[in-house]
Amino acid sequence: MNIGIDKIGFYTPHLYVETKELAVARNIDPGKFTVGIGQEKMSVPPITQDAVSLAANAAHEILTEEDKQQIDFVIFATESGIDHSKAGAVYVHELLGINSNARSIEVKEACYGATAGIQIAKGHIALNPDSKVLILGSDIARYGLNTGGEVTQGAGAVAIVMSTDPSIMTLESPSTYQTEDIMDFWRPIFSDKAFVDGKQSVDKYLSFFQDIWKVHKQKTELELKDFEAICFHLPYTKMGQKALKAVIPEGTEADQERLLANFETSKQYNKIVGNIYTGSLYLSLLSLLELNTNIEAGARIGLFSYGSGAVGEFFSGILQPNYKDALHTAQHETLLAERKEISVAEYEEVFEDIVPAGEPTIELPVENDPAPICFSGVKDHMRQYVRKDG
């Protein structure tokens, strides 16, 4: 049975800051951010976007009425969830008008969550071949003003529909995964910002990738020559480049050229959006699929997922005939082109503008946000959302 990715949607807020401006404001050489870290722009979420509204906006653009009838499972992966009890998936299910005979849950393991969702969906579809599953990877990356991680912030969501006989990519088995209890990055319940041991996180990402890749090769007998491209979780684009460079000497000159060139394509969206945590790997896949001009059906794409804490996984997929026809490339080009640049001072103001904890009632200025779906405020401690298109 062929199971895999049938549709991919994406949303990022309408505001961004240039990382070279951020560098100047922080007395850092801009080359460190644009070359050393490899980030050019950073998406900035206004107060009217949260993990739920970002996810709903990402899914809104891809779902047909037929999809909404066929989806029987909504999996919402996030590490910037809005409630300790109720799943973000339930809000998105309602906002999108998905039929009521569906399961809706939230999963969490840092940036690995969406991959967990994809593998859970694969098992569900294997048992229920008529099912469609909606997987949402949605996050706001917050480290804080003037912190080492600041330039690696970002915000956005990816929405994936999985089914049998998918239009974009079938997923292969087996995949290879690993867990180790470490404190490289975490966010205690009381904090709206992440805590991070930056150097440890980079070292662990690299060692997870190398260890998992070694086991994956033994399990599958696949080598670099068998992959057209490898996409990575991209907290910042230099991170994926470091990981690829760690294994690339295993390949021939042609393998190295192909994988490095396709990595360049796979980082374009991430470079101008920032870290969207659990959606980042799938944003990189989207960048590769939408922006390449020469990758044909039948090509094998490798995917490396890493979530701090930490869980990692390597798996692969095969591109399907006419996969480009199933993508929403023009919409994403418009979404990214129509964003508005804000100054560092404005970004700092937006960053500090958060709903005060425990505020029972608040109304937010959704008229300032062009997104179709917004977080509109709080009423009696219940979050409210608005769909502007009815």
Ligand code: HMG
């Ligand atoms: P840092 O200490 O500010 O940077 O932190 P650095 O000193 O390591 O420099 C970075 C690079 O810039 C270096 O290159 C420098 O040489 C270069 P590298 O040696 O790495 O190749 N550089 C320059 N290049 C050009 N021109 C210049 C210049 N100056 C220096 N003038 C760090 C960097 C990533 C640690 C920090 O930003 C951070 O803590 N970020 C957050 C954590 C993170 O993103 N970790 C990544 C792995 S963990 C992960 O991916 C999971 C995560 O997504 C969370 C989750 O799972 O939920 C984070």
